[in-house]
Amino acid sequence: xxxxxxxxxxxxxxxxxxxxxxxxxxxxxxxxxxxxxxxxxxxxxxxxxxxxxxxxxxxxxxxxxxxxxxxxxxxxxxxxxxxxxxxxxxxxxxxxxxxxxxxxxxxxxxxxxxxxxxxxxxxxxxxxxxxxxxxxxxxxxxxxxxxxxxxxxxxxxxxxxxxxxxxxxxxxxxxxxxxxxxxxxxxxxxxxxxxxxxxxxxxxxxxxxxxxxxxxxxxxxxxxx
Amino acid sequence: xxxxxxxxxxxxxxxxxxxxxxxxxxxxxxxxxxxxxxxxxxxxxxxxxxxxxxxxxxxxxxxxxxxxxxxxxxxxxxxxxxxxxxxxxxxxxxxxxxx
Numbered sequence: 001x002x003x004x005x006x007x008x009x010x011x012x013x014x015x016x017x018x019x020x021x022x023x024x025x026x027x028x029x030x031x032x033x034x035x036x037x038x039x040x041x042x043x044x045x046x047x048x049x050x051x052x053x054x055x056x057x058x059x060x061x062x063x064x065x066x067x068x069x070x071x072x073x074x075x076x077x078x079x080x081x082x083x084x085x086x087x088x089x090x091x092x093x094x095x096x097x098x099x100x101x102x103x104x105x106x107x108x109x110x111x112x113x114x115x116x117x118x119x120x121x122x123x124x125x126x127x128x129x130x131x132x133x134x135x136x137x138x139x140x141x142x143x144x145x146x147x148x149x150x151x152x153x154x155x156x157x158x159x160x161x162x163x164x165x166x167x168x169x170x171x172x173x174x175x176x177x178x179x180x181x182x183x184x185x186x187x188x189x190x191x192x193x194x195x196x197x198x199x200x201x202x203x204x205x206x207x208x209x210x211x212x213x214x215x216x217x218x219x220x221x222x223x224x225x
Numbered sequence: 226x227x228x229x230x231x232x233x234x235x236x237x238x239x240x241x242x243x244x245x246x247x248x249x250x251x252x253x254x255x256x257x258x259x260x261x262x263x264x265x266x267x268x269x270x271x272x273x274x275x276x277x278x279x280x281x282x283x284x285x286x287x288x289x290x291x292x293x294x295x296x297x298x299x300x301x302x303x304x305x306x307x308x309x310x311x312x313x314x315x316x317x318x319x320x321x322x323x324x
Contacts, residue, residue, distance in 0.1 A: 028291055035299065209281075225255055
């Protein structure tokens with residue numbers, strides 16, 4: 001029990017394998033809960049997309065699908081760099097792990113930067129739901145809908161901000177965690193036998209990527225045909 | 226079980242497949258599949274998500290217990306969607322036709 005690895009082993013586990021399996025299962029339990037957490041929003045989206053089909057398509061044209069597509073590429077690339085980080089950690093490559101994790105942070109920050117540009121544009125065009133949303137006549141002109149459908153348009157943008165906002169919050173939480181892991185890895189905290197924090201954070205990051213994989217076509221790409 | 230070390234080549238291959246599918250999503254959005262427009266978009270997204278879950282998230286090598294947990298998440302999501310939408314379809318809860 002005096003070897004370097006055993007310091008990571010908590011006393012209530014038989015061995016590191018059992019401890020790691022428990023941690024991975026616990027993380028998946030959290031992610032299953034996250035699937036249902038986002039699932040509620042996707043359910044609301046499905047219902048109102050069906051009800052206000054044409055208005056949702058008209059509003060979708062106000063999102064820049066090229067920015068959405070670019071961000072999709074950036075985020076999937078960040079999933080690759082995260083997978084490479086976990087891979088490097090499993091091989092005990094401490095500095096390579098830190099480098100892959102920092103690259104993941106850079107890509108995640110680019111994604112969030114693009115979202116800032118997009119959100120700013122929505123504020124400038126008064127497309128943020130609430131008292132400052134376009135008045136009906138202007139909304140009808142700007143979004144090519146009927147004035148009476150302004151409320152439906154506000155619903156689309158409410159869902160846009162709720163879903164992409166919740167997604168962005170997940171990334172904002174993830175980035176400092178990954179930064180901490182990079183710092184710890186650089187200082188040799190992880191070994192091939194124990195790098196569970198890197199692996200679990202990888203699961204979290206990939207899950208956030210999956211949410212975006214659904215958000216991109218459902219919010220940006222409807223009614224383009 | 227979760228100690229399976231995957232070749233980086235496989236990760237790159239999955240990444241490239243995800244890029245191709247992203248291009249396919251954009252392409253499909255420009256086509257008119259009639260009633261199946263959303264189904265095509267969601268189908269491509271499900272394919273991409275499956276690749277991420279199986280390979281990036283190591284579920285392919287994760288053991289039966291992890292696979293059961295992952296499946297349970299999507300089964301419950303299916304229940305959430307199916308039963309709520311069944312109500313909307315069958316009970317005349319249409320919001321646009323509300324009195």
